[in-house]
Amino acid sequence: MKSLIAKLLKSVTVMTLILMACAIPAYAEEELKWVEGGQKVDVGTNLAELQLGSDFIFLDAENTKKYITQSGMEPNGEEIGVVFPKDEKQNWAVYFEYTKSGHIKDDEKKDIDADALLESYKEGTKEMNKESSPENQLFVDKWDVPPFYDNDLHSLSWSLLAHDNQNNGVINYNVRLLSREGYISAILVSDPENLKKDRIVFNNKILSQFNLKKGQRYEDFDSKTDKVADFGLTGLILGGAGLAVAKKVGFFAIILPLLKKFWIVLVLAVGAIWAFIRKKLGLKKEQSELQSEQSEQPAQSQQQEQPEQDPASERSKVNSHE
Numbered sequence: 001m002k003s004l005i006a007k008l009l010k011s012v013t014v015m016t017l018i019l020m021a022c023a024i025p026a027y028a029e030e031e032l033k034w035v036e037g038g039q040k041v042d043v044g045t046n047l048a049e050l051q052l053g054s055d056f057i058f059l060d061a062e063n064t065k066k067y068i069t070q071s072g073m074e075p076n077g078e079e080i081g082v083v084f085p086k087d088e089k090q091n092w093a094v095y096f097e098y099t100k101s102g103h104i105k106d107d108e109k110k111d112i113d114a115d116a117l118l119e120s121y122k123e124g125t126k127e128m129n130k131e132s133s134p135e136n137q138l139f140v141d142k143w144d145v146p147p148f149y150d151n152d153l154h155s156l157s158w159s160l161l162a163h164d165n166q167n168n169g170v171i172n173y174n175v176r177l178l179s180r181e182g183y184i185s186a187i188l189v190s191d192p193e194n195l196k197k198d199r200i201v202f203n204n205k206i207l208s209q210f211n212l213k214k215g216q217r218y219e220d221f222d223s224k225t226d227k228v229a230d231f232g233l234t235g236l237i238l239g240g241a242g243l244a245v246a247k248k249v250g251f252f253a254i255i256l257p258l259l260k261k262f263w264i265v266l267v268l269a270v271g272a273i274w275a276f277i278r279k280k281l282g283l284k285k286e287q288s289e290l291q292s293e294q295s296e297q298p299a300q301s302q303q304q305e306q307p308e309q310d311p312a313s314e315r316s317k318v319n320s321h322e
Contacts, residue, residue, distance in 0.1 A: 032063050032070075037086070044080040044098050047216055048184065051209040056083050064095070080184075083206060092190045092198045094206055100182040102229035103221045109149040109233060117237055118143055121160060137165045144171060144195065147237055153207075154178040154218040156233055161192060171195050173202065176236055179212055180220045181227070183236065186210070 035041055038054040044061065052058050059067055064082045065075040078097040085092065122140045129137040140162045147158040159173040169192035177184040186207065190198040214220070231238075 032059060032067055034059065034063075041081075043096055043210070044184075046213060047080065047098060047179075048210060048212045050081075050083075050206070050211075052083070053205050053209070055086055055205070057086060058083050078185075085201070090194075090198070090201075092188060092194065092202075094202060095185075095187045095189065097185040097187075098179075098182065099185065101231075102227040103181060104178050104183060104229045104236060105232055106149060106154065106178065107232065109151070112147050112149070112234060112237070114143060114146040117147065117234070118160075120238065125162070134165050138170070139163055139165075144192075145173065147233075149233060156236055158237065159195070169193075173199055175207065177210075177212070178218045180216050180218065180222075182229070184212075 035052065035058040036054075037052045037056040037058070039052060041050050041052050041058050042048075042060070043050050050058070059082050061080045064079040065077075067082065068075045068079065076097075078099055079095070080098045081096040083094040083096075118140070125138050125140050129139075140160055142161055144159040144161045145157065147156060149156050155178065156176040157174065159171060162170050164170065171190060171192050173188040173190065173195065175186040175188075177186060186202075188195075188198060188202045212218075229235075
């Protein structure tokens with residue numbers, strides 16, 4: 001695992017991108033069922049739906065897990081979908097996960113301590129770095145977007161800026177959509193230079209078209225039958241742990257698995273892997289077009305082999321019948 005992380009951390013360099021592109025075909029041969037944009041897609045089982053724009057493609061839960069496995073990572077079982085852009089100039093992805101944690105009350109929405117949480121992330125990365133070689137280390141810098149809660153969407157959003165030991169910036173943008181019985185994680189994987197414009201696409205064309213189904217919405221919570229989570233919004237930022245737990249075992253112990261889960265692997269690998277997939281999809285399209293052209297060639301050649309009729313001869317045949 002450590003050697004894999006080391007390779008991914010170096011993937012921001014041209015040489016590593018080439019190496020990854022060469023290595024991926026060995027485990028990327030299993031067919032993935034891509035869903036073309038321009039239609040409504042189910043995200044999760046009777047959970048949510050997304051009106052997928054024509055500029056995007058989508059993988060459902062099963063194929064997202066396959067894609068993550070093919071990318072050299074291990075799915076956690078909570079994946080319910082991933083969206084990619086068709087535009088080759090864009091290198092971002094949006095991953096969706098569903099955690100049935102119980103209904104999360106939002107009564108902490110005015111008490112989120114962004115400074116304390118930032119310090120917690122920094123402590124978490126310090127502890128992680130102690131177990132890592134220098135090329136595997138990651139350093140948290142500051143909030144790119146401090147945690148904020150949207151009352152209308154019942155969502156919690158934030159993003160952190162970080163860098164590796166070669167000062168290459170890494171970033172992801174996190175949104176947690178609260179539901180009746182848990183929450184959906186929508187993680188935008190991007191890079192510092194493109195995050196601003198990628199976030200506009202994410203908010204305007206992905207999140208705005210994403211809806212929980214009736215019966216699964218936050219307001220559908222039934223206090224008589226539904227379980228309540230043992231953590232609130234602060235715990236949600238900490239990866240699903242209550243404050244009492246975090247204070248008892250230390251913030252870094254809670255943050256550590258969260259950092260390992262998304263920061264290193266997905267943020268730095270997405271560009272190289274998706275570039276390869278685009279290339280493979282493009283190759284299949286070219287092959288299909290070539291086969292189509294080849295199937296048309298025999299008919300065309302038969303037409304070409306037939307001798308051209310002399311107009312004068314045709315007229316003489318007509319005259320003879322008269």
